[in-house]
Amino acid sequence: MPSGSCLCQGVKYQFKGEPISKAVCHCQSCHKLSSGSSVNLLVPHDHFRITAGRDHMRECNLTHESGMHLTTHFCADCGCVLYKTADRPEFVDDVIVLAGTLDDPGALDEAEPEAEFFVGERAKWWPALKGVRQLAGFT
Template sequence: MNTVRSGGCFCGSVKYAVSGEPVLSAYCHCTLCQRLNASPFMQTIHFESSAFSWDDKPTCASSLESFEVTTKPWKQRWRCKNCGTNVASHNSKTNRWSIWGATLDRDDDGKILDWDALKPTSHMFYGTRMLDVQDDLPKWDGYENKSKRLD
């Protein structure tokens, strides 16, 4: 069974869908994520390129704005023109899409739908953290199982 999950920006103008299981789900503490999202860390969930799609409604297409950060020109980032929410990015080096966990659809109690399948398995780029996180997840200097473990 190929599970489809959806999400989008704060105002609802931009919507996306992802299918299947994520390649990676982690809390990212890199300085780029901190600055782009004005937060000490955020949840990033990576999917193979074929698993990601934008809502094809004309409203979504007209509300999308892409941008690149000069230090990582291989990552095209997407945000809503209306509310400014950063929604997703595409990495041309890995051919994967990243979505931000906070943009996923939620139930009536505000909980992310299908959380158990999407919850983070680690903290990455923890060496540049702004605060210590006391949980049972492993902390990595870079990507999980591809860098030095810090705990």
């Protein structure tokens, strides 16, 4: 069962099964949240659970540049964003796990993206990923 945690290890999570999808996002919100683009794993909400540190979790609600309502879920102690939730129909029953928070050092190898979102926002020095869908937004 894949697991992850924040930088200070105060909050831990697990999810079962394979992610629904895996994508790199280059939107401005992801740039600000992760100090660059983010690798995201879409996981059914009912397959995801916080296993430690729930009392350390905080939320930040904002409007994404696409217009959807986005909530980031982060550790109050170290500030590490662990996952996001959103009201966009494709995301409403899921959590968007930031793959960089997975505990297994090889986890990012398994998180090979199927798509890149907001490719117009991608840094000019970042090459397009070969063999994955290149999308101007989420669709």
